[in-house]
Structures are given as C-alpha cells and as structure tokens.
Amino acid sequence: MRDFLLYYGTFAIYYVFVINSLYLFIMLFSFKSIMGILKNSVYSRYQALSGSPHVPPISILVPAYNEELTIIENVRSLLSLNYPEYEVIVINDGSGDETLNVLIEEFKLQLSHHAAVQPVLNTEKVRGVYYNPAFPNLYLIDKGNGGKADSLNAGINLSHYPLIASIDADSLLEKDALIRIARVYMENPEETVAIGGDIRIANGCKIEDGIVSEIRLPNKFLPMLQSIEYLKAFLGGRIGWAAINGLIIVSGAFGVFRKDYVIKVGGYRGGYPGEDMNIIIKLHKYMLENKLPYRVAFCPDAVCWTQAPDTWKILGSQRRRWGRGNLKNMIEYGKYMVLRPKYKIFGLVTLPYNILFETLNPYFRITGLLALIGYVLMDMTNAYVLLIYGALNILYGFLLGIGALLLEEIAFRRYPRFQDIVKMLFYTILMFFGYRQIGVIWRFLGHIEYLRNNNSWGTMTRTSWKAEEKKTMSSLEVRG
Amino acid sequence: MNSLVTAFHQFLQVSKSGNNSCGIILANCKQLGPKSLSGIQEALEQKSMGLQVNLAYDRNSRVLAAFLEKQNRSETHFTALQVKDVLQERGLLAGSLLIASFSESNQATGYTLQRMIQEVMEMAGFGEIKLFYHHLDGREDTAGSILLVNHDETVNEFLQIFLQQKGYQVTIAQDGMDGVQKYQELIPDLVITDLNLPIMNGYQLMERIRQQQEGPASKIVVLTDKKLEEDVKKSFALGASDYITKPFSPVELAARVKRLIS
Numbered sequence: 001m002r003d004f005l006l007y008y009g010t011f012a013i014y015y016v017f018v019i020n021s022l023y024l025f026i027m028l029f030s031f032k033s034i035m036g037i038l039k040n041s042v043y044s045r046y047q048a049l050s051g052s053p054h055v056p057p058i059s060i061l062v063p064a065y066n067e068e069l070t071i072i073e074n075v076r077s078l079l080s081l082n083y084p085e086y087e088v089i090v091i092n093d094g095s096g097d098e099t100l101n102v103l104i105e106e107f108k109l110q111l112s113h114h115a116a117v118q119p120v121l122n123t124e125k126v127r128g129v130y131y132n133p134a135f136p137n138l139y140l141i142d143k144g145n146g147g148k149a150d151s152l153n154a155g156i157n158l159s160h161y162p163l164i165a166s167i168d169a170d171s172l173l174e175k176d177a178l179i180r181i182a183r184v185y186m187e188n189p190e191e192t193v194a195i196g197g198d199i200r201i202a203n204g205c206k207i208e209d210g211i212v213s214e215i216r217l218p219n220k221f222l223p224m225l226q227s228i229e230y231l232k233a234f235l236g237g238r239i240g241w242a243a244i245n246g247l248i249i250v251s252g253a254f255g256v257f258r259k260d261y262v263i264k265v266g267g268y269r270g271g272y273p274g275e276d277m278n279i280i281i282k283l284h285k286y287m288l289e290n291k292l293p294y295r296v297a298f299c300p301d302a303v304c305w306t307q308a309p310d311t312w313k314i315l316g317s318q319r320r321r322w323g324r325g326n327l328k329n330m331i332e333y334g335k336y337m338v339l340r341p342k343y344k345i346f347g348l349v350t351l352p353y354n355i356l357f358e359t360l361n362p363y364f365r366i367t368g369l370l371a372l373i374g375y376v377l378m379d380m381t382n383a384y385v386l387l388i389y390g391a392l393n394i395l396y397g398f399l400l401g402i403g404a405l406l407l408e409e410i411a412f413r414r415y416p417r418f419q420d421i422v423k424m425l426f427y428t429i430l431m432f433f434g435y436r437q438i439g440v441i442w443r444f445l446g447h448i449e450y451l452r453n454n455n456s457w458g459t460m461t462r463t464s465w466k467a468e469e470k471k472t473m474s475s476l477e478v479r480g
Numbered sequence: 481m482n483s484l485v486t487a488f489h490q491f492l493q494v495s496k497s498g499n500n501s502c503g504i505i506l507a508n509c510k511q512l513g514p515k516s517l518s519g520i521q522e523a524l525e526q527k528s529m530g531l532q533v534n535l536a537y538d539r540n541s542r543v544l545a546a547f548l549e550k551q552n553r554s555e556t557h558f559t560a561l562q563v564k565d566v567l568q569e570r571g572l573l574a575g576s577l578l579i580a581s582f583s584e585s586n587q588a589t590g591y592t593l594q595r596m597i598q599e600v601m602e603m604a605g606f607g608e609i610k611l612f613y614h615h616l617d618g619r620e621d622t623a624g625s626i627l628l629v630n631h632d633e634t635v636n637e638f639l640q641i642f643l644q645q646k647g648y649q650v651t652i653a654q655d656g657m658d659g660v661q662k663y664q665e666l667i668p669d670l671v672i673t674d675l676n677l678p679i680m681n682g683y684q685l686m687e688r689i690r691q692q693q694e695g696p697a698s699k700i701v702v703l704t705d706k707k708l709e710e711d712v713k714k715s716f717a718l719g720a721s722d723y724i725t726k727p728f729s730p731v732e733l734a735a736r737v738k739r740l741i742s
Contacts, residue, residue, distance in 0.1 A: 051705030
C-alpha cells in the first residue's frame with residue numbers, strides 16, 4: 001500500500017508538472033502569434049472592408065429557445081453589423097414562451113410560402129419560414145423542438161451564403177466582429193474551414209440598443225471569476241492551439257464555418273450537448289482523412305459578449321453539461337483518433353492533452369485527494385512538503401493567469417482602468433481557492449449524468465439586457 | 481439641441497388642429513425656477529383675460545419662450561408688451577424681446593426657432609421689442625439646413641464643423657430612430673444618412689422620410705461604407721439624390737451638397 005501510494009505520488013507530481021508545462025508551452029505559442037495578430041489588425045482597414053464587395057457573404061444562424069426577453073435586442077444588434085452582405089436567420093426551436101410572437105410582432109414578419117429550404121440536412125419538422133421584405137436580410141424559422149444542433153442544421157438548410165456563423169441568442173456581437181473574422185478567412189479562403197471568435201462576459205457592461213457601450217468588469221463574484229476563466233482559456237489557450245492548428249473547439253457562442261464542409265461532415269450532431277466541439281472534431285477528421293490542407297483558426301479580436309450565469313446552480317448545470325459533452329465526444333471520436341499518426345497534431349497532441357488533462361482531470365484530482373488523505377494517515381508526508389507542493393501548483397497557475405492578463409494588456413486593453421487590472425489579478429489568485437475545485441466536481445457529476453443517460457440541456461435562465469442594466473445600476477447605487 | 485425646440489414641437493402638435501397662425505415671443509431672462517415660471521403664467525393669464533399662453537424656458541440660454549395659439553403679428557406684439565410688463569414687475573427681465581408670427585407665410589420649423597433664439601441672445605438693449613423678419617427675407621444668412629444621421633462620432637463632429645463653416649445649419653442624429661424624430665421636428669433641406677444604423681437602418685429612415693413628406697421634398701444623400709451595387713440601387717429607389725462611399729472627400733461632399741440645395 002505504501003509503495004503504491006509512493007508511486008502514485010511520483011506520478012501525481014509529474015502529472016501536475018506536465019499539465020502546467022503544457023499550458024505554459026501553449027501560452028508561449030499565444031505570445032508568439034499575438035504580435036502578428038496585433039499588427040494584422042492595426043494595419044487592416046476594417047471600415048473599408050465592411051463595405052467591400054470582395055468580402056464573402058455570411059449567413060448568421062441564431063438558434064433561440066425561450067429567449068423572449070433578449071431576442072429583439074439581439075436581432076436588432078445583429079441587423080446593424082458592419083458587414084457588406086449577410087443575412088440573419090433566427091431559428092425558433094419550439095420555444096414554450098413568446099419568442100416566436102415577439103419576433104413576428106416586432107419585425108412585422110409574415111409566413112412565407114416560397115422560401116427555398118433545401119433539405120440537405122435532416123431536422124425536426126419546420127413549421128414555417130417568416131419574412132418581411134422591409135427587413136430583407138432577416139429570416140425566422142419556426143420548427144419543432146430538437147435542440148441547438150438541430151436548429152443550426154435547419155438554419156443551414158435555409159441559408160443562402162457559403163459561410164455560416166453560429167451565434168447564441170444570449171450573446172451580443174461587436175459591430176466589427178464579423179468583418180474581423182472575415183478578414184482572417186480571406187487570408188486563406190481555400191483552407192480555412194472554421195474560425196472561432198473571442199467570447200467575453202458582458203455582465204456589468206452597459207448595454208444600449210443591443211450594443212455594449214461601456215465595458216466594465218462584472219460586479220458579482222461568479223461572473224467575475226468566469227470573466228478571468230474565459231480570458232485565460234481564449235487568450236492564453238486558444239490563440240496558441242490555433243497557432244499549431246490543434247484547436248479542438250470553436251465556441252458555440254460565436255464561430256464561423258465553411259458551409260460546404262459542415263454539410264460534408266453531416267452537419268451538427270443533434271441530441272447531445274457539446275455539438276460545438278463535435279463539429280470541429282469531425283472537420284479535423286474529414287480533412288485529415290481526405291488529406292486536404294486546412295486550418296481551424298481563431299480570431300481573438302472578434303469579440304462576442306455573452307451573459308454569464310450568476311448563480312451556483314445555473315453555473316453548475318452549465319459545467320455539468322460541458323463535462324457531459326466532452327466525455328461523449330471523447331468516447332465517440334476521441335478514442336479512435338487519439339495517438340494515431342494519421343491525425344497529425346490533432347491526434348498526437350490535442351486529443352491526448354484533452355483526454356488526459358480535461359476529460360480525466362476529475363479522476364486524477366479526486367484520487368489525488370484520496371492519496372493525500374492516505375499520506376497523512378500513514379504519516380508519509382509533512383506539512384512542509386505539502387506546502388511546497390501546493391505553492392508550486394498555485395505559482396504555476398498564477399503564472400498562467402498573469403500570462404493571459406499580459407496578453408490582454410498587450411493586445412486588446414478592453415479594461416483600461418488601473419483598478420480593473422488590480423481586480424483581475426486578485427481574482428486570478430482567488431480562482432485557486434474553491435472555484436477550481438468545484439469546477440472539477442461539476443465535471444465529475446457531468447460524467448455521472450452521462451453514465452445515467454441524462455442528455456437534457458439543463459436550465460439556463462436569461463435576464464433581459466435591460467434588467468441587467470437596471471440591476472447593475474441598483475448595485476452601483478447601493479455602493480454609492 | 482435647445483430644449484425650447486422640443487417644447488415648440490410639442491406645442492405645434494397639440495395646436496395643429498384647425499388653426500393657421502401662431503405667435504412666438506422670446507425674452508432674455510434672468511435665471512428662472514419652475515415656481516416663478518408658473519407665477520408668470522398666472523399673471524399673464526389674468527392680464528390678457530383667458531388667453532392661452534404656453535410658456536417654456538431654457539436654462540442654458542436663459543431664454544423664455546411664449547407660444548400663442550391663433551395670434552397674428554399685431555396680437556402677438558400686444559401680448560409681448562404684457563409679457564414684458566410682467567417680467568419687469570418681477571425684476572426678471574434681462575434684455576430684449578423678439579417676436580414672430582407664422583400667420584402670414586412661412587412654415588414654422590425648428591430651424592426658424594433656432595435662428596430666432598440665436599438672434600434674441602445676440603440682441604443688445606433692454607426691454608426693446610423687435611419683430612423677427614427672417615422668414616420674409618428668405619434664407620440669406622444660412623445656405624440651408626442639414627440633418628446628419630451617422631453613428632460615428634468622430635465623423636459627425638468633423639462634418640458638423642466643416643459644413644457649418646460653409647454656412648449650413650447642421651444637426652446630428654446618432655441612430656435611425658433619433659434621425660426620424662429630429663427630421664420631424666426640423667424638416668431640414670437635406671438629410672445625409674448612413675445605411676448601417678442602430679435601431680432603424682438607413683433604408684427605413686428613407687422610407688419614413690418619403691412617407692412624411694408633404695410640400696417641398698427634403699433631399700437625401702447617402703454616405704456609407706457599403707459599396708455593393710445592391711445598396712446603391714436600393715438607395716436610389718428609395719429617393720436618395722446622391723450616393724457617396726466612405727472613405728470620402730469632404731470637399732466633394734460639400735460640392736455635391738451645394739449642388740442639391742442652393
């Protein structure tokens with residue numbers, strides 16, 4: 001028993017060392033490419049591009065399920081993007097609330113009988129397509145409930161343009177976001193199959209007419225933690241992964257795809273969460289198996305603002321869903337592709353990394369904790385060793401956090417106030433005391449849900465952007 | 481924009497039913513509170529035996545405005561004497577008065593009122609009453625009025641200064657909704673609009689302007705990023721007189737504007 005624990009201890013130290021070094025390594029790639037990205041964006045003429053006839057047209061797909069509170073503002077904001085030619089397709093996924101009616105009322109939409117829906121992908125029954133010539137680039141699809149993936153597939157069936165952008169109905173795009181992503185696409189239109197955008201937390205920001213008019217960090221505890229978490233994941237992680245073409249996920253909240261390849265891989269997989277990771281895995285698989293040159297890119301300056309859950313309950317359900325989706329994807333695709341040279345970087349680096357350090361992470365953490373109890377009971381350790389081990393862990397994590405903040409400050413500077421930087425630093429440390437651990441537990445619970453065959457989407461409550469604003473107002477008043 | 485213009489616009493909407501004349505009295509005052517405003521109102525109504533007087537006061541310019549229903553110029557002049565008396569009794573008068581009546585000719589627009597406000601603030605003397613003849617002289621001092629609807633603040637500020645130097649009256653609206661509102665209040669000679677606007681886009685704005693127009697039409701110039709032929713075609717179909725794409729030359733824009741309104 002003692003021997004076993006000893007071996008496990010050595011393994012655990014290596015595990016922690018390797019995972020953190022890998023994180024740092026990936027982050028180095030982020031640093032390496034950030035300067036290029038920065039120069040690219042400084043020397044690009046986005047204003048001229050946003051009216052240019054050479055920019056490829058895009059179909060924006062907005063799946064909406066029970067979004068009556070925010071949908072109008074979001075569609076309004078989507079209709080005034082800086083982009084030459086695009087259409088917005090809202091897909092009402094059999095909402096139980098007034099989502100369909102508020103849209104029809106607001107935009108005076110009418111049932112259109114000759115909308116050309118091509119059945120390239122199978123979906124739930126489409127009840128109707130609504131349209132108003134006064135808003136020539138807005139379509140509304142009403143269909144039976146079938147989940148987010150199903151809605152996206154229905155949107156693809158109606159879409160008229162070669163690129164599709166998937167956007168969550170609770171998110172707001174910056175006016176330039178689409179044109180920035182399109183520029184990345186235009187660098188290499190032949191090979192680019194998917195591009196992800198940067199997701200940021202909108203809680204605390206001032207939002208007017210569907211536009212983020214004043215950028216602020218969230219006032220509340222949980223959104224603030226998530227804000228840092230997203231910064232780390234997107235700036236520290238995804239820029240680096242994109243640099244070695246090993247990106248495994250393009251966030252479902254905002255991503256742009258080549259429609260032809262999405263159709264070739266069979267569209268989005270319905271019936272289970274994690275469809276955003278799934279489509280990227282399928283794209284990698286298809287392109288590599290057919291030996292086609294390709295890239296999955298990430299565009300950190302195309303920003304999409306999203307509402308973060310601000311209660312433990314809803315956050316927990318979101319994280320369990322992510323855990324579930326991740327496990328499903330790994331079982332369905334990951335285990336057949338992992339460590340096979342045929343799948344190059346994706347099979348040799350991304351997938352092993354993802355399986356070891358993301359999917360199996362909770363088990364290492366939990367057994368680690370058990371082992372720790374064992375060490376203490378068997379008197380194999382002392383406070384000194386534990387402290388060093390803990391400090392090493394936190395130091396690494398802090399380094400990664402600082403790295404992400406540094407990337408943010410070098411390249412984007414969305415939060416220019418000094419107090420914001422101090423606040424972000426503080427939360428970077430705070431994350432290690434409780435939040436991380438709870439995240440691990442959620443992921444584990446997600447796996448249990450998977451085994452029990454629970455594949456619901458879980459609850460996600462929305463607050464209206466206006467209510468959010470009012471809330472922030474009142475909290476400001478309280479502080480003042 | 482001056483708060484009096486908004487008040488005037490409201491007054492016009494209320495009084496529009498059936499009357500064809502209205503009088504305006506502007507007076508330079510000292511700082512007024514809401515209490516003294518209602519005091520003046522009462523005193524005026526007593527003096528003039530039941531005359532309907534609508535008072536409005538703008539804090540920034542310290543101008544008191546009285547809007548009168550169904551009053552021709554001489555009646556307005558008479559009421560102005562009473563206003564002057566009331567103000568003098570209370571020691572609130574700070575300068576001269578300017579009156580106008582829209583009975584005889586001109587369409588009353590926000591621009592005329594803005595010009596009047598400017599004139600009354602520049603007037604010397606104390607307690608003098610002057611008639612505002614501007615609408616009879618035609619438009620000598622300004623080359624025309626322009627409403628600029630655009631979301632880019634930098635461009636707005638620059639164009640406003642640039643066009644003002646050329647002698648135009650320029651008003652700015654930040655989005656489509658604001659644009660429609662200001663259009664209804666001011667009825668400018670020319671509208672310069674972007675296509676890509678929040679809340680209500682340029683096409684809807686043009687549509688609304690087209691529906692609203694009675695009498696001489698406001699010209700529309702589209703100033704936008706969009707270079708697609710679809711957009712050009714559609715803009716002209718909706719009544720645009722010109723289509724300019726960004727990046728644009730301000731000199732060229734001014735030349736095109738001049739061709740349209742002069």
